[in-house]
Amino acid sequence: MTYVERLRVPSWWWLVAALLVASVAMAILAYVPWQQGVVIVGLFGLAVAVVVFSYGHTAVSVVDGVLHVGRYTLEGRWIAGVEPLDRDESAHAMAAGANPRDFLVTRPYITDLVRIRLNDAADPHPHWLISSRRPQEFAAAVEAISVGSA
Template identity: 50%
Template sequence: MIYRERLHVPWWWVLIAALFVLSLAVAVYAYVDPLIATVFTVLAAVGVGLALVAYSATTVGVVDGAVVAGRNRVSLDWVAGADPLAGETARAALGRDANHRDFLLTRPYVPGLVRIRLSDPADPHPAWLVSTRRPEDFAAAVNAPRNAG
């Protein structure tokens, strides 16, 4: 089973970024030569846009026999299982019930999580906590090879 999800930023982050660049432009145009202010504003807009695109490029899922979380991969051979977490359970997993040894790939605008338990005794992380918009589907994809055999 293959599962892939891109953790793109919500539309309102783009709106906030545009308002941020606009406020920079207003401040710079008030004190600097218009040509320099225009160059600064364009460069600021490009920089903020690239930052949003880079933050949105994160993908998570199960591909080619491995769990993928951003640039990180772990083979399904080393996965003991996965549990979907949503709502208060997900918040508790990142808060009061957190394990400081867990590997985290979380996004504040994505409400769901999957806890992926690892079986590798040499791994310093007993589990991965990965943000996802569809925790049940992601957990099912991680657990599918174990359930099939």
């Protein structure tokens, strides 16, 4: 089973970023010569765009028996179990029920999580908590490669 998802930022984040750049542009252009101001605002706008794009460009995939979350990978043999969490369960897992040792790849604009339980005694993380817009599908794909399914 193959699963691929990008944890893209919502479109309104781009609007907020544009408004931030516009407000900074008004402040800068009011006090510095316009040539310098345009350069400063352009660089600032580019920096904001890179930050928003990179934050929302994280890929989550299950391909060829390996879970990929951004630059991190986890082979199926280290996965003991998988649990999709809905909005309320996710909120509990991130607050009152949080384990400070859990490995997190979460996004505030995605309300559902998938909890992946590890069976590697050498790993300091007992679970991975990963944001997903399709937690049932993601959990099924991870379950398919886990040792529990073999």
